[in-house]
Amino acid sequence: MPTYTAPVKDMDFVLHDLLKVTEQDVPGYADLDRSFTQAILEEAGKLASEVLAPLNAVGDREGCRLENGVVRTPTGFKAAFEAMKDGGWNGLDLPEEYGGQNMPYVVGTAVGEMFVSANMAFNMYQGLTHGAINAILTAGSDEQKATYLPKMVSLEWTGTMNLTEPHCGTDLGLMRTRAEPQADGSYAITGQKIFISAGDHDMAENIIHLVLAKAPGGGEGTRGVSLFIVPKFLVNPDGSLGARNPVSVGKIEEKMGIHGNATCVLNYDGAKGFLIGDLHKGMKAMFVMMNEARIGVGLQGYAQAEAAYQNALAYAKDRLQGRAVTGAENPAGPADPLIVHPDIRRNLMDQKSFVEGARAFTFWGAHLIDRGHRLGDTAAEGLISLMTPVIKGFQTDKGFEMAVAAQQVYGGHGYIEEWGMSQFARDARIAMIYEGANGIQALDLVGRKLAADGGKHVMAFFDMVKAECKAHEGDDRMTGFVEPLKLASKQMQTAGLYFMQNAMKNPNAALSGSYDFMHLMGHVCLGLMWTRMARAAYDALEAGAADRDFYQAKIATGRYYMARHLPACTMHLARIESGADPVMSLAADHF
């Protein structure tokens, strides 16, 4: 059975050696000294490894059941949810005014990674709530905030997002759920929503559904869409729970993974809903929720890979099979451990260097969000808006790939459910699909984000890479980082130029390469992170840091990423530059 140990030391490195949080001018960051963040991380890590991780396989095996219209979560989930509530973890980075602790988002992200690694399906009950809270914080009225937020921050109530319908996923303009205005100012919501994560369960008193629906007079397509709050139980003026709203669970979907989370079909039969934000402006409010959710999903990608990697590493050190080609390393035993074999190491290093790079990238993204929210730093906002599809799309693709790679280390045992490695792969798979399938992320990146604000955010990113390379000129230690980063960044620029030169004549020339561009950019981002991490590690070593092995391993892992992951950029550029013809030339009938 897999286990999980929170990577506190590595998170400490990212927060303090890499991001140097206490030196940043962001309100709230000054408090984040090493001992303080370490205490938080260790406490969260304990919950993750001792309470959540042991329930991961239970949730997978038992799944959720629909009994008399009510969803029953797997054995132990309710108690774990109480522990999560008691620890106040959901409110960690939420406003004090609604019961939160107002800590920076970067801290919430670190803690979130642990919970996701330990038990992704379980953590989604809280994760969706977090997203719904953000939407209400952004678009809700003061009364709505007062009514819903305190109970949601404390996890007494949870939240959901309702977008998809059977015939419409990405194309929300096709939506059929209707909102009829009522005399009392509320709306009667009628329609069917599918794929509603945490759509119902038995761990909270109430569930606050945020539902997209079409109210009269909004016109065609997504313009007619508004956002509504539809509580499972209506809330009386005194805050107590009132009538059961007619929203019911049609069924729980049988999925490839995340069995511990109830993915529901929800039927709204004239349920009472309350408009949130402006009428017919529901997409805007939903996007607020979705952007943070996309970063959360990008985190799921590498967090599953982290959990899978930890176990693959332990197995590779433990399992005796064959002998090192350079001579026995465990001569007293019947065979050497798997980790002596170069191809096993290649596999493990692939995983390790991706996960640590993605962690740095995601925490940096969270830091950019903090700069936006807490400082009003519009450059940071522009940058994270550009990075969001990369964090989501690239990291979930690679995260799944790495979970599959970790499974491979186990040989035949990796395929047997009892060993738990299949679950990491099956759970990680969904992250490539939901919150906008990765093809949509690539479209968002190339079709929208690259050119946003006259392209200034991507130019700022290139400047950042350039400055990083320049800062290490003449530093021989950094050659293995700077040279590959320069090349990859140049390839990304070449790809961008190719799009600019060809997209006017033929938009398909850009869109045919969008997926490759997302991956190319992902590697440049992680390459930048690794260059910065290497520099930070060298600095720490020079400053006489105690844990020399850790910092040296960090540098070696970075060298691996630059030597073995970054060459993918050359491939992606070649694919991009082959243009639209290979992709578009075959008529649909001739496939």
Place this chain on the structure above:
Amino acid sequence: MPTYTAPVKDMDFVLHDLLKVTEQDVPGYADLDRSFTQAILEEAGKLASEVLAPLNAVGDREGCRLENGVVRTPTGFKAAFEAMKDGGWNGLDLPEEYGGQNMPYVVGTAVGEMFVSANMAFNMYQGLTHGAINAILTAGSDEQKATYLPKMVSLEWTGTMNLTEPHCGTDLGLMRTRAEPQADGSYAITGQKIFISAGDHDMAENIIHLVLAKAPGGGEGTRGVSLFIVPKFLVNPDGSLGARNPVSVGKIEEKMGIHGNATCVLNYDGAKGFLIGDLHKGMKAMFVMMNEARIGVGLQGYAQAEAAYQNALAYAKDRLQGRAVTGAENPAGPADPLIVHPDIRRNLMDQKSFVEGARAFTFWGAHLIDRGHRLGDTAAEGLISLMTPVIKGFQTDKGFEMAVAAQQVYGGHGYIEEWGMSQFARDARIAMIYEGANGIQALDLVGRKLAADGGKHVMAFFDMVKAECKAHEGDDRMTGFVEPLKLASKQMQTAGLYFMQNAMKNPNAALSGSYDFMHLMGHVCLGLMWTRMARAAYDALEAGAADRDFYQAKIATGRYYMARHLPACTMHLARIESGADPVMSLAADHF
């Protein structure tokens, strides 16, 4: 629910336009004219699509059950197995003397692809039997052949392969199962074997287990290993079934996929076994079985991708979502079909061009086997021995990747089991693991096959590629094929040279790049196939072939492969040339 249609037309193309089977000097090939092979393929295709495919999801959902020591297969499997028996499909490419039809292996491969695409788990009952038959054909005595083969060819009895034990998979030298010589010349087999596919079931009267075990006096490691026939029921001299042998099912494993196949723990408690082949030479006999099995597994890789692709394509044509960026293509409908979107096409073309290339490669491999078996062509034998790890390792990796890509086309529905796309990915996953995990295939390729017979087989392959390129010099139509193939082949040579120059000093320099080399070589092989297929398609068009759309689509699909898949070679070479340092430098303790 997914459906399956046998790709008869494409198989016809590979057999007749590409391989030109009737023009080959292989005994039995002269009979294979188009109308004859088409009749076989259509008949097999009917069984595949009408009988096997509808049971695929049933097998996945129900799995196998162990009841009072007997394995029960899913609903409908027994009747389908009878249909398979009645059609005589198992004997298609087996000797007439034991009841087979003695057709070439290349025909058996085509038919096998259909059965695997339609229902991989089901087909394994027959597939393992086929492998066991080959081992008995090669290593068995005349008496053993007469006793076992007729019933196995007819599928009245099935077969299994027993290698793995709980503590030893790849490293068979660690084996603990013992064989004690008995007074009657038989052996008493005692030990536990795991991961035994088709290990028990209720569809055949008897099961013939081929079991590796250690007999006394053989020394340490794999040298002491012998191969034994251990029937579930002993066979009386008159051919009737005798006593139940003490081999019992410990449990059926819960797996990620192929639920319809019973993967058993088998306990041998002094079971009566009969030595097959020479004492202490069991590994040799087992390898006979394993080599064909590896090609069969490589076939599973792309056959699952084929089935997944067919359904993804149908969904992409059917599902309406969004509008083409170049203007509505279905203006009368509420949205355009998915297939108008460049990234969906990119995904579909990735799948299609891989599957068709892999089919050609595998059929070509089967043709090489026919040349070896039927003509004693040692050059062909050397070549297929070199190609086997590539067919197995490369094609199962890519096949899984493509099944996952097909799942992605469905968006959220791809994650819901009801839609069936998850099963293709879950089933395909095992092919990367069993019959030697893909890391072992890469080791076999680089550590053994490249240098075998003084490297003459790989040199022959390079000459073949060179000749193919030379044949098209000055033919402008072929530029998009010849140039990328030349480059990729050169990259493969450079990688080989790198291994030669560095492996003497440091074997890890070669082994660190073995996995990348396997993929690099896979692309060169498929690139060669696509170049040949393009030429064949042009020839057919010039000859005035009726189905011009088919041949033009073939060329367009090939162009896609060359433009979009082959650039991976540059990445693999860069990874290889980064050498052992990035892979080996981190001490195991510092991971």
